[in-house]
Amino acid sequence: MQNIRVAVDAVVFGYKDHQLNVLLIKRKVAPFQGSWALPGGLVLENESLETAVERELKEETNVTIDYLEQLYSFGKPGRDPRNRVISVAYFALVKPAHHTIKADTDAQDVAWFPMTELPELAFDHHIILEKAKTRLRNKLTYEPIGFDLLSTKFLFSDLEKLYMTILEKKIDRRNFRKKIMSFEILEELDEKVSEGRGRPANLFKFNKKQYFKLQKEGFLFDIK
Amino acid sequence: MQNIRVAVDAVVFGYKDHQLNVLLIKRKVAPFQGSWALPGGLVLENESLETAVERELKEETNVTIDYLEQLYSFGKPGRDPRNRVISVAYFALVKPAHHTIKADTDAQDVAWFPMTELPELAFDHHIILEKAKTRLRNKLTYEPIGFDLLSTKFLFSDLEKLYMTILEKKIDRRNFRKKIMSFEILEELDEKVSEGRGRPANLFKFNKKQYFKLQKEGFLFDIK
DNA sequence: ACAAAAGTGTTCCCAATACACCCATGA
DNA sequence: TCATGGGTGTATTGGGAACACTTTTGT
Secondary structure, eight states, X not given: OOOOEXXXXXXXXXXXXXXXXXXXXXXXXXXXXXXXXXXXXXOOXXXXXXXXXXXXXXXXXXXXXXXXXXXXXXXXXXXXXXXXXXXXXXXXXXXXXXXXXXXXXXXXEEEEEETTSOOOBSTTHHHHHHHHHHHHHHHHHHSOGGGGTSOSEXXXXXXXXXXXXXXXXXXXXXXXXXXXXXXXOEEXXXXXXXXXXXXXXXXXXXXXXXXXXXXXXXXXXXXX | OOOOEEEEEEEEEEEETTEEEEEEEEEOSSXXXXXXXXXXXXOOTTSOHHHHHHXXXXXXXXXXXXXXXXXXXXXXXXXXXXXXEEEEEEEEEOOGGGOOOOOOTTEEEEEEEETTSOOOBSTTHHHHHXXXXXXXXXXXXXXXXXXGTSOSEEEHHHHHHHHHHHHTSOOOHHHHHHHHHHHTOEEEEEEEEOOSSSSOEEEEEEOHHHHHHHHHTTOOOOOO
């Protein structure tokens, strides 16, 4: 008789302080007690995988998700020192400013870590995270998921910096703006924000309805 | 205590008679006895997911795989009428001419089905198959996986027809050839084949080594 | 000689890229 | 007035798309 457990883990990305961040928890129990790890846990007998992810995230970090999709399943024998565990990993995006993270139940602590300052991770979580990073980079170029990382209202320069940060390359400001503007999926607001020095910048909103409409008509979001 | 089984299923595509085909088995046992289904089965306690796929394919169909990658995991409660089963689905490509399919162990029968003449499938396998088809279509445009569906030596027109069949659109012969040729990943052989009437055509081989070399140098395979 | 499939070049156009100056504000 | 970040236009180029005739063979 088969004795394999099924778990879910979530790679939750947020964009804070002009940096890509990932949400981690500090494990309360063995194995890897005290280590940082991806939020996650065993799937209950009668819940769907997505429900399991949402429940674990709520329990361990107090975060609710804006964007969620399945990433990959990890099932190498021995990846959990106790039992055979198959983990279905999920890829999630949130707007960090919209959430207050809070350790609870199974977690000793919760924190956002910039991708440039990651701690050692429990289990094979660094592999999962690597895969998620690749997915994010790829997806950013062909789906408008960058907006799920920014606040509802954002500066054009935020969007530009987000792309430069995640794709790790320089982007020409004029060409980028021209391209995004040509999609006609942004709403220019009548609000300006002055960030310390410099000319105040306009705020924008992503018009999701308009995007879906265009998409149905065959429009493809595409940023090189 | 959690009681969830873990299975693997494989969507095996082959290209035969200028048609995209999928490998199915006829189930020997309940539930869905006598129904056509994707090859697959429960994962053993100490084997990796990939090994499980390869084992099941060998057992049920006598096919060994040329190209294998994970597709998606399906875990909705109720997808198997007996128990909770999470199935990790795999996406596989084979050259049908190189294999002799043969029903064995758990399968009452095995057959290639053209994608245009599919039978009813057991469980949620039609959903898995749909996802695999999408993956194939997308991947065909940015990775040279078409060659894993053709015989080692193939006609240029085979490649062209394969693309037209799978992408379901007309392709301009001259532009397509120009594009593929510019990649310099094909080896033109000194062999010609005469397919009934018409001018005999040259045979080609995919130069995998050359592709990997170019890829390392930053080359991106890309067919629209 | 004709039917059938293979093979081949050129023109046009649009979208990607490169590139530099003025504007509005706070200190 | 200066430092800082915001906002804008044009010229060039390279790749994608459209398009038709000649070649080689079997019948």
